[in-house]
Amino acid sequence: MKRYTVALIKGDGIGPEIIDEAVKVLDAVSVKEGFEITYKEALLGGAAIDVTGEPIPEETIEIAKSADAVLFGAIGGPQWDDLPRDKRPETGLLKLRKALEVFANLRPVTVYDELVNASTLKPEVIQGTDLMVVRELIGGIYFGQPRAYEGDRAYNTMVYTKQEVYRIAKVGFEIAMKRNKKLVSVDKANVLEVSQLWRDTVNEVAKEYPEVSVEHMYVDNAAMQLVRDPKQFDVILTGNIFGDILSDEASMLSGSIGLLPSASIGEKYGLYEPIHGSAPDIAGQGIANPIATIASAAMMLRYQFGEESAAKRIEDAIKRVLKEGYRTKDLSSFDAKEVVTTSEMGSLIAQYASEI
Numbered sequence: 001m002k003r004y005t006v007a008l009i010k011g012d013g014i015g016p017e018i019i020d021e022a023v024k025v026l027d028a029v030s031v032k033e034g035f036e037i038t039y040k041e042a043l044l045g046g047a048a049i050d051v052t053g054e055p056i057p058e059e060t061i062e063i064a065k066s067a068d069a070v071l072f073g074a075i076g077g078p079q080w081d082d083l084p085r086d087k088r089p090e091t092g093l094l095k096l097r098k099a100l101e102v103f104a105n106l107r108p109v110t111v112y113d114e115l116v117n118a119s120t121l122k123p124e125v126i127q128g129t130d131l132m133v134v135r136e137l138i139g140g141i142y143f144g145q146p147r148a149y150e151g152d153r154a155y156n157t158m159v160y161t162k163q164e165v166y167r168i169a170k171v172g173f174e175i176a177m178k179r180n181k182k183l184v185s186v187d188k189a190n191v192l193e194v195s196q197l198w199r200d201t202v203n204e205v206a207k208e209y210p211e212v213s214v215e216h217m218y219v220d221n222a223a224m225q226l227v228r229d230p231k232q233f234d235v236i237l238t239g240n241i242f243g244d245i246l247s248d249e250a251s252m253l254s255g256s257i258g259l260l261p262s263a264s265i266g267e268k269y270g271l272y273e274p275i276h277g278s279a280p281d282i283a284g285q286g287i288a289n290p291i292a293t294i295a296s297a298a299m300m301l302r303y304q305f306g307e308e309s310a311a312k313r314i315e316d317a318i319k320r321v322l323k324e325g326y327r328t329k330d331l332s333s334f335d336a337k338e339v340v341t342t343s344e345m346g347s348l349i350a351q352y353a354s355e356i
């Protein structure tokens, strides 16, 4: 029997609630598909700060590196907001991404037919939207030096090397080749030198993929186009901060940020995480939508373990619960036949994923 080890990082807020549901679903499909997953929990974020004083203890990096994949919930919360930046929960996540060198963050945006009324946009605008944001994850302004908060002055540095842009662009084009051969690269090349390098490098990589149609778009226009006509996009290739913002925006095409999964991948490791945060406003109430995390677990099965049929089981089960009208509270006003808790949603998906 095939065996995989998964480092589980539950984190803060709704993190533990949504990870528990993903584990439920993974356990159900692994029985059906004949593989076994063993889990090792590790601390990160506020949960780690409270125990060790650090947002990412060394042990967490070791556990993450020694596992076959990492499944991550969410971190952060108001109780840690006043800590200095390098002691905050978010810094723990950024350090983990960096330590694992997961430079490519893939954020698929699916609009489920059953939820076309859930978006704030008109159904005819969003129906059929299916796009992939390819976000550079371990460079750009998030990590650039120098950076400081000095009295009345503070600064950050947006920096990309050609090599960093090249490798994320390659990922973008490879994905475009497997999808609809259409890529929009998003930058701010009318203002930023770093975006000029980005654009030049993307154009170089484009020569290796003559079949892929390439368009460059400024980020402000892209933000507008995403809500004007999302179906024009297939692969969106962009840098760290633009990808962060555009993917939250894109989540509202699908109806809830609680639906959007992601895979953060590099040469060696894989980190699977929903795109949303720890949602402190709803933590502990059993109302968080676990689908983003469950779908991230499906991405883990596909990308990290090559367990395509298990991944498909989960994705089909998600479609089925939505089709049958089960909704967590975030989607309760949209064609809901029954409003369910976080745990009930996880159990239904686990049940459907293990049928047949």
Ligand SMILES: NC(=O)c1ccc[n+]([C@@H]2O[C@H](COP(=O)([O-])OP(=O)(O)OC[C@H]3O[C@@H](n4cnc5c(N)ncnc54)[C@H](O)[C@@H]3O)[C@@H](O)[C@H]2O)c1
Residues within 6 Å of the ligand: 014, 073, 074, 075, 076, 077, 078, 090, 093, 257, 258, 259, 273, 274, 275, 276, 277, 278, 279, 280, 281, 282, 287, 288, 289, 290, 292, 330
């Ligand atoms: N990857 C991460 O761990 C991650 C990502 C984003 C934000 N954060 C952190 O999370 C904390 C809260 O940030 P925020 O409020 O800006 O963003 P958030 O994504 O946590 O929440 C934004 C809104 O979306 C809702 N929401 C998010 N996930 C949901 C889900 N699964 N089901 C239903 N509703 C959901 C929340 O209730 C809230 O109203 C901050 O400390 C922030 O730094 C962490």
Ligand SMILES: CC(C)[C@H](C(=O)O)[C@@H](O)C(=O)O
Residues within 6 Å of the ligand: 076, 090, 093, 094, 244, 275, 277
């Ligand atoms: C929590 C934060 C560091 C993180 C980011 O900005 O990358 C989050 O917003 C995300 O989208 O995963």
Ligand SMILES: [Mg+2]
Residues within 6 Å of the ligand: 244, 245, 248, 275
């Ligand atoms: Mg974000």
